[in-house]
Amino acid sequence: xxxxxxxxxxxxxxxxxxLTTVDHKKIGHLYLAGGAMFFLLGGLEALIIRIQLMFPxxxxxxxxxxxxxxTMHGTTMIFLAAMPIVLGLMxxxxxxxxxxxxxxxxFLNALGFWLFLFGGLLLNLSWFLxxxxxAGWTSYASxxxxxxxxxxxxxxAGLQIAGAGTLMGGINFFATIVTMRxxxxxxxxxxxxxxATFITSVLILFAFPALTINLxxxxxxxxxxxxxxxxxxxxxxxxxxxxxxIFGHPEVYILILPLFxxxxxxxxxxxxxxxxxxxxxxxxxxxxxxxxxxxWAHHMFTVGLGPVANSIFAVATMAIAVPTGIKIFxxxxxxxxxxxxxxxxxxxxxxxxxxxxxxGMTGVMLGSSVxxxxxxxxxxxxxxxxxxxxxxxxxxxxxxxxxxxxxxFGRILREGLGKITFVLFFIGxxxxxxVQHFLGLMGMPRRINTFLPGQSLDTGNLISTIGAFFxxxxxxxxxxxxxxxxxxxxxPADPWDGxxxxxxxxxxxxxxxxxxxxxxxxxxxLWIEKREGNGKMLPGEPLDDVHMPNGSILPFxxxxxxxxxxxxFIYQTDNKLWFLALYGGMAFALGCMVVRSLKDDHGYYIKxxxxxxxxxxxxx
Amino acid sequence: MSYDESLFPEKMxxxxxxxxxxxxxxxxxxxxxxxxxxxxxxxxFGTYLALKDSVHxxxxxxxxxxxxxxFLMTVMLLTSSLTSVYAxxxxxxxxxxxxxxxxxxxxxxxxxxxxxxVYEFAHYITDYGFTFRSSSFGSAFYTLVGFxxxxxxxxxxxxxxxxxxxxxxxxxxYNAPKFNTFSLYWHFIDVIWVFVFTVVYLMGKVG
Amino acid sequence: xTDNVESSHVDAFEKERSKDEMKRQVISFALMxxxxxxxxxxxxxxxxxxxxxxxxxxxxxxxxxxxxFYYFMHMKDKDHEMPSTLIYGGVWCAALTFTGLAVITWW
Numbered sequence: 001x002x003x004x005x006x007x008x009x010x011x012x013x014x015x016x017x018x019l020t021t022v023d024h025k026k027i028g029h030l031y032l033a034g035g036a037m038f039f040l041l042g043g044l045e046a047l048i049i050r051i052q053l054m055f056p057x058x059x060x061x062x063x064x065x066x067x068x069x070x071t072m073h074g075t076t077m078i079f080l081a082a083m084p085i086v087l088g089l090m091x092x093x094x095x096x097x098x099x100x101x102x103x104x105x106x107f108l109n110a111l112g113f114w115l116f117l118f119g120g121l122l123l124n125l126s127w128f129l130x131x132x133x134x135a136g137w138t139s140y141a142s143x144x145x146x147x148x149x150x151x152x153x154x155x156x157a158g159l160q161i162a163g164a165g166t167l168m169g170g171i172n173f174f175a176t177i178v179t180m181r182x183x184x185x186x187x188x189x190x191x192x193x194x195x196a197t198f199i200t201s202v203l204i205l206f207a208f209p210a211l212t213i214n215l216x217x218x219x220x221x222x223x224x225x226x227x228x229x230x231x232x233x234x235x236x237x238x239x240x241x242x243x244x245x246i247f248g249h250p251e252v253y254i255l256i257l258p259l260f261x262x263x264x265x266x267x268x269x270x271x272x273x274x275x276x277x278x279x280x281x282x283x284x285x286x287x288x289x290x291x292x293x294x295x296w297a298h299h300m301f302t303v304g305l306g307p308v309a310n311s312i313f314a315v316a317t318m319a320i321a322v323p324t325g326i327k328i329f330x331x332x333x334x335x336x337x338x339x340x341x342x343x344x345x346x347x348x349x350x351x352x353x354x355x356x357x358x359x360g361m362t363g364v365m366l367g368s369s370v371x372x373x374x375x376x377x378x379x380x381x382x383x384x385x386x387x388x389x390x391x392x393x394x395x396x397x398x399x400x401x402x403x404x405x406x407x408x409f410g411r412i413l414r415e416g417l418g419k420i421t422f423v424l425f426f427i428g429x430x431x432x433x434x435v436q437h438f439l440g441l442m443g444m445p446r447r448i449n450t451f452l453p454g455q456s457l458d459t460g461n462l463i464s465t466i467g468a469f470f471x472x473x474x475x476x477x478x479x480x481x482x483x484x485x486x487x488x489x490x491x492p493a494d495p496w497d498g499x500x501x502x503x504x505x506x507x508x509x510x511x512x513x514x515x516x517x518x519x520x521x522x523x524x525x526l527w528i529e530k531r532e533g534n535g536k537m538l539p540g541e542p543l544d545d546v547h548m549p550n551g552s553i554l555p556f557x558x559x560x561x562x563x564x565x566x567x568x569f570i571y572q573t574d575n576k577l578w579f580l581a582l583y584g585g586m587a588f589a590l591g592c593m594v595v596r597s598l599k600d601d602h603g604y605y606i607k608x609x610x611x612x613x614x615x616x617x618x619x620x
Numbered sequence: 621m622s623y624d625e626s627l628f629p630e631k632m633x634x635x636x637x638x639x640x641x642x643x644x645x646x647x648x649x650x651x652x653x654x655x656x657x658x659x660x661x662x663x664x665f666g667t668y669l670a671l672k673d674s675v676h677x678x679x680x681x682x683x684x685x686x687x688x689x690x691f692l693m694t695v696m697l698l699t700s701s702l703t704s705v706y707a708x709x710x711x712x713x714x715x716x717x718x719x720x721x722x723x724x725x726x727x728x729x730x731x732x733x734x735x736x737x738v739y740e741f742a743h744y745i746t747d748y749g750f751t752f753r754s755s756s757f758g759s760a761f762y763t764l765v766g767f768x769x770x771x772x773x774x775x776x777x778x779x780x781x782x783x784x785x786x787x788x789x790x791x792x793x794y795n796a797p798k799f800n801t802f803s804l805y806w807h808f809i810d811v812i813w814v815f816v817f818t819v820v821y822l823m824g825k826v827g
Numbered sequence: 828x829t830d831n832v833e834s835s836h837v838d839a840f841e842k843e844r845s846k847d848e849m850k851r852q853v854i855s856f857a858l859m860x861x862x863x864x865x866x867x868x869x870x871x872x873x874x875x876x877x878x879x880x881x882x883x884x885x886x887x888x889x890x891x892x893x894x895x896f897y898y899f900m901h902m903k904d905k906d907h908e909m910p911s912t913l914i915y916g917g918v919w920c921a922a923l924t925f926t927g928l929a930v931i932t933w934w
Contacts, residue, residue, distance in 0.1 A: 104645040167656065175648040178909055179641065202913075205652060206920040209660035216763070217667065226752055226759035227676075228667065234674025234756035238932050239667055246663070246924050293920050297927070305931050597781055602794075634841040638906075651910035655917035662921030666928025691867050698863065702856045705899050709849050713842060807900045811892050817863075818888040822870045826877040826884075 020551035022106035023511060024091045028408060030113050031088025032401075038080035038120055043475060045073035050432070050468040053461050056453040066449035067134035068151065072124075074137030075155065078255070079162055080120040082393050086258050087112075087169045089400050090197045092408050094173060096502035097194045099182025099520065099540070101513045104175035105168075106549040107596070112168035114559035119162025122566050126154035136447065138248070141229035141240035145221055150570050156219045157566035161559070163208055163215070170204030173197050182501070183540035184520035188282070191500045191524075192275060195282050196261025199289045200254050206293065207250035214243035223573055238303060245296035253292040255389060257285060259396025260327060263349050266403055267331050269498055270346045271338025274524060277330040284323035284330075291320045301372040310369035317367035324360055328353065341496075344418030348399035351426050352391060359387030362437065377447075380440025386433040398422070398478070406491035406507045414488070417481035421474045428470025435460045435467075499524035504537045506618075512548060515611040517541050543612060545605040552601070554592045561589030627793045632714045637800035639793055646797040647804075654808050661812050664767055665819055668760040672824070676755035679748050681824030686740075690821045693736045694813065697772075700729035701810040704803045711799055716791040719799070720783060726806065727779045730772055737769050761820065768816055771809050778802055855898040862887045 009017075018026060049069050052060045061069065095103055103109050126132045133155035135144040144152045177198045181190070190198075218240065220226035227233035229240055268275040275281060297305060297313040331353065340346070362384040366372055375381060398421070405413045439460045444451060451457050494503040501518060502509075504526050519540035522528050529537055568582025633639045638647055672681060707722035741762070744750040752762045782802060786795045866884045869875060897903040902911055 105649060171649055171652050171656075174652050175645050178648050179644045202916065205656040205913075206659050206917060209656050210663045210924060213660060213663035213667070220752075220759065220763065224752070226763075227674075227754075227756040228671065228759050228763075230756070233754075233759075234671065234676050235759075236670060236674075236756070236932055239670055239928060242928050242932065243663055243667075243924075246927065293923060297931070306934065309931050594781065598785055600794075634838060648909065652913055655913035658914065658917035658921045659924060662924040663928070666925045669925070669929035670932040687867060687871055691863075694863055694867075695860070698856070698859055701895065701899055702852070705852050705856075706849075709845055709852075712845055804900055807895055810899075811895050814888050814891050814895070818866065818884050822866055822884050823881060825870050826880050 017551070019556050020110075020553050022102075022110045022549050022551050022555075024095050024103050024106065024109060025408070025508065025511075027109050027113050028088045028092030031084045031091060031116070032408075034113070034117050034120065035081050035084035035088060038076050038124075039082075039085070040475070041124070042073050042076035042081050043472065045069050045076065047468055047472060049073060050465040052449060053451070054465040055462070056451050056455075056458055058450055061449075063449045064131075064134065067136075067447075068127075068132040070447055071134050071136050071139075071151075071155075072127075072132045075123065075133070075159070076120075077389075078137065078251070079159060080116070080123070082255050082389070082397075083166060084116055084120075085397050086200075086255065086393070087116075087166065089262070089397070089404065090169075090173055090200075090258060093404055093502055094194050094197045095176060095180075096407070096505065096509065096513060097191045097500050098177060098180065098185055099501050099514060099518050100176060100180040101517075101546065102549065103172045104180060105172050107552060107555065107601075108168050109172050110552070111555035111558060112165040112172065114555045115165030115168070115562065116162045118559040118563040119158045119160070119165065119566075121158075122161060122563055123154055123158025126151055126158075129154075138244055139218070139240075140244075141218065141221075141237040144218060144240075145229055145237075152218070153222060153570040153573075156215050156222070157569055160212065160215045160219070161562050161566055163211055164562075165559075166204060167208045167212075170201040170208075174201040174205070177201075182514075182517045182520050185525070188279070189520055189523045189525070191261070192264035192278075192281055192285075193258065193261035196258045196264075196285060199285050200257045203250045203254045203257070203289050203292065207247045207254065210243045211247035211251075214240060214247065217243070219569070223569060238300075241300055241303065242296070245299045246293075248299065249296040250289075250292045252385075252389070253289060256392045256396075257288065259352075259393055259400070260285065262396055262400050262403070263331060263352060264327075264334075265500060266345055266349050266399055267334045268524070269403075269496055269500075270341045270343070270349075271335045272341075272497070273334055273338035274527075275330070276333035276336075277326075278523060280326055281330055284326045287323040288320060291316060291323075295320065295367075298367055298369070298372070301369045302376045307369075314367055314369040318364055321360060321364050328357060343402070344413070344415055344422060345399045345402040347419065347422045348395045348402065351422065352395040352399070355391030355395065355429070356388060359384055359389075359391050362387065375440060377445055378440035379436045379444045379446055382446050383433050383436035383440060386429075386436070390429055390433070398425075403496070404502075406495050407502055408508060409486075410491050410508045411485050411488055412491045412495055413481050414485050417477055417484070421478045421481065423474075424470050424477060425474030428467040428472075428474060431467025431470060432464045433467070435463050439464070494526075497530075499527040501525055501537070504529075510614065512546050512606055512611075515546075515615050516543055543608050543615075545608050546611065547603055547605055549603045550601055552596075554596050558589045558592040561585045561587075561592060565589065629793070632791070632793075634712055636711065636714075636791065636793055636796035638797070640797070643793065643797035643800075646801050650801045650804050654804070657808065657812075661764075661767070661815070664760075664764040665815065668764045668820065671756040671760040672820075674756035676757070678750055678755045678758065681757070681761075681820070684744060684748060684750060685821050685824050687821065687825060689736060689740055690817055693733050693740075694817050696729045696733045696736070697810050697813050700726045700733070701807050703729065704806050708800060708803050711791060711796060714791060719791070720787070723779060723783055723799070727776055727783075730776045730779070730806075734769060734772055734776070737765070765816060765820065768809065768812050771812070775802070775806055775809060778805075852898055855894045859891050859894055862891045 018030060021027060048061060049066070052058050052066055091103070091109065095101070129150065131149050131151045133139065133147070133151035135147050135152055139152060139155055177190070177194060217226070217228040221228050221230060227235045229235045229237045231237070264275050264281055295313055295317045297309060298317045301310050362380070366375055366381065366384055402413050402418055405411065439457060442456055444457050451461070491507040493506045495507070496503070504518065505513060516539035518525065518537035526537065529535055562585060564581050565585030568578045568580070568585055571578040572582055637643050703722050703726045707719045707726060710718035710722060751758055753759070779802060782798055789795065866887050869880055869884060896914065901907060902914070
């Protein structure tokens with residue numbers, strides 16, 4: 001158990017601490033580390049794709065391997081890089097922003113992380129065990145059903161396990177925000193990042209079950225000879241597409257809404273100005289989430305649903321541009337007349353505005369069902385979604401990391417290196433993806449492993465690949481920044497003259513976050529105290545013993561059990577002995593659940609004397 | 621304030637299941653989870669509706685289903701929902717023994733439901749050759765109804781674990797939320813069953 | 828630490844209110860059984876066309892489910908605004924999923 005002062009401890013003790021932690025801040029670190037590792041992997045896969053496509057008729061990698069690369073690049077980046085990093089940020093910042101000491105279900109929080117990690121590990125083991133999945137990140141039923149080898153089975157099992165983790169995260173954040181806000185923090189006084197966490201949790205809750213079922217259906221068809229997608233027995237492959245996109249469309253809003261919330265906080269902080277149109281921003285976020293469930297078939301315009309269905313989905317798709325546009329204008333209005341600081345976090349945010357807007361614009365173009373017949377399955381789509389995901393989510397992640405790095409790790413990332421990263425990555429990003437819109441319009445289909453010379457595609461692809469090298473350089477500089485700033489001086493509690501509660505406590509915070517939960521007097525609670533009080537939060541409760549949860553190795557063990565069971569599921573078609581792994585793994589995981597239920601775990605109390613000492617130390 | 625004082629108060633509040641922060645969290649957590657389960661089952665129902673006419677060479681829903689057994693199962697599950705309400709009523713009145721009694725009856729009715737369902741599946745497999753693999757209708761039927769049955773099974777295991785673990789402890793603010801969480805879950809699987817018997821069995825017989 | 832196995836003092840007013848509540852629950856249960864019987868009867872009789880029966884049994888299912896949520900699960904009580912919102916949200920997404928799969932899969 002750590003104390004407020006750093007203590008020397010062995011490497012083994014540190015590892016055990018992280019293996020058993022239920023502290024949202026440490027779990028945030030874990031998610032970031034895991035997500036970052038998979039981001040590098042996904043980036044490597046992208047680099048290989050781009051090198052293969054640098055020149056026509058290239059045989060840098062075989063066609064089969066190319067299919068595996070593009071599948072794994074997409075799957076890894078979305079499920080194992082972007083989502084975990086976003087969940088990590090939500091874990092790190094949200095409880096602090098609402099003035100809570102942890103999330104509602106700390107044990108479940110840890111379990112969610114380990115499930116993600118083991119799911120991701122399982123998926124990537126496929127590289128070494130006969131080949132990765134190769135049916136695209138969307139794994140459409142027809143192709144996925146008959147894909148030889150076990151690749152797609154790894155996809156099914158890995159995502160099922162990781163997806164369960166995400167669902168748990170969503171439930172946790174939602175319950176936390178409902179029940180554990182500090183005194184005085186009404187819903188309409190929450191920072192936008194917290195609102196975004198709240199609404200994203202609802203999206204996660206309603207979107208992931210569709211994926212869960214879809215994965216079960218594919219699993220049953222591939223591993224147990226069921227007949228959901230098997231046309232001979234009466235099945236229908238369109239079911240896969242419907243369920244996939246009913247999940248998949250809200251999924252992309254899950255990826256972007258938290259970053260929208262973050263940008264709202266960043267623009268307000270670095271313009272030294274209250275967010276413009278707070279209420280409208282909250283409702284716009286809700287509207288985007290709501291509409292996000294009603295547009296899924298815009299991924300299926302060319303499937304043959306007919307003009308009536310297509311038109312309905314086209315109109316709904318275009319409607320989403322409205323609340324999104326409101327957000328863009330409100331961010332601009334927040335900056336207008338403000339006292340602006342341009343640091344790296346702000347650069348990423350400023351870079352996001354035009355980049356995401358372009359992506360959104362091409363999204364509306366794609367939303368026209370008629371025009372989509374021309375764009376569908378071409379590089380135009382690839383250009384669009386990279387503009388919104390990279391221009392939105394990835395830029396947002398870089399901004400968030402610079403913004404919250406002091407709070408999470410007690411160090412400030414170096415500005416010079418940060419700006420270099422930004423410039424390299426920004427240039428590379430536009431080089432790679434802007435040209436892809438034109439490649440698509442000129443007819444280059446997506447997911448092809450090579451192209452012929454003399455079709456006007458050569459230059460575009462070459463430029464696109466050069467951009468990838470720029471982005472790689474930018475990322476490497478960022479990694480260097482992390483390493484080199486680790487030994488800089490300790491960061492102050494409030495390096496940015498912040499407005500929200502997380503800046504009221506030290507960087508990093510003590511393990512219990514707040515000695516006394518703060519009293520919130522309005523929106524931007526810390527700013528109010530700076531302007532109308534003494535710059536410090538007033539206490540919202542009397543000083544008393546604080547209840548804290550105990551750590552536990554069970555989340556790690558349980559996830560391991562499911563991991564083993566996953567391998568069992570995958571290989572039982574080859575050899576019946578694998579049923580031992582299947583049942584053994586499940587029994588082990590269920591056993592962990594039983595142990596958790598039967599063994600009382602009431603946590604422990606921090607005595608108020610210790611908290612008083614910490615308060616006295618701060619006062620000096 | 622010691623742990624004991626907070627969880628074993630002199631006077632039990634009238635809503636013990638939501639009197640602590642943990643209770644409130646469990647309450648919100650479970651309702652949230654049920655919202656997600658709604659979409660989970662909707663995906664299964666949608667798949668079922670899309671595939672229920674793909675009978676291949678096997679029997680159709682009209683030939684297969686027998687309403688009397690389904691009616692019996694429905695009454696059992698519905699009654700078990702009522703008995704769990706009784707259990708919660710006694711919990712709120714701080715009557716531990718009666719709560720355990722009604723929870724026990726709930727469990728027995730749930731087991732009865734499952735026994736009937738296993739019998740029904742066995743009957744289809746043996747007498748009609750209607751299996752998970754024999755047609756898309758079969759895959760969809762067994763997955764939908766099976767997932768529901770799986771939820772009932774999980775619920776019964778949960779109930780038995782709760783009852784055994786707390787048998788000697790009596791009611792307090794630590795376990796009251798657990799019983800309430802179970803009870804909400806149990807009602808929800810009855811909600812799903814209402815849709816199962818309507819959409820699968822009744823619509824199956826109407827043709 | 829006392830084991831709380833015997834019945835102890837609960838506010839008399841709360842007890843009375845619980846009893847009323849319990850009566851309402853039993854009435855709800857009775858109504859649910861009636862609806863169930865009606866649905867089964869409607870289908871078993873075989874006398875009505877499916878165009879009529881299907882919407883009616885679906886509506887009866889929805890009503891039964893409303894009773895289950897509002898009465899058995901206490902959704903009508905105070906402090907259930909958030910659960911209500913979530914269930915309605917879930918029902919909305921469920922309806923979209925269900926309708927999409929049922930209607931635009933084969934057409």
